[in-house]
Amino acid sequence: MASFRWVLQLHKDVPRAARFYSEGLDFSVNVCTLRWAELQSGPLKLALMQSSSDIVMQKGYSSLLSFTVTDINSTVTKLMELGAELDGSIKHEVHGKVAAIRCLDGHMLGLYEPA
Structure with missing residues (x-):
């Protein structure tokens, strides 16, 4: 079973984007560094990650839906069998495994399996 984790947006200037959401839309800032921010509005979590605009334009990334899963390998296999x-x-980070999947219409899904 997958549970919704957050929506991720790529930004050139993460602190500026965090200020935009916190001051403009009253999001609470849980974490903010030069490369990463986590904001919250009620149950909705918004993650902001630093990236050059070139990558966003070249790869066609937009907002990304992220899900926590119990077994990233089987989830990736299942989604690929369905056309993703x-x-x-799959990257093995200190905090767990992460993967990016492009679904049928090209939208990005992030998968996270905690360590």
Whole structure:
């Protein structure tokens, strides 16, 4: 079973974007660094990640839906069997495994399996 984690947006200037959402839309800022921010409005979590605009334009990334899963390998396999494409490889980070999947219409889904 997957549970919704957050929506992710790529930004050139993460602190500026965090200020935009916190001051403009009253989001609470849980974390904010030069490369990453986590904001919250009620149950909705918004993650902001630093990226050059070139990557956003070249790859066609937009907002990304992120899900926490119990078994990233089986989830990736299942989604690929349904027509999704793995964008890069499954990465093994200190905090857990992460993967990016492009669904049928090209939208990005992030998968996270906690360590």
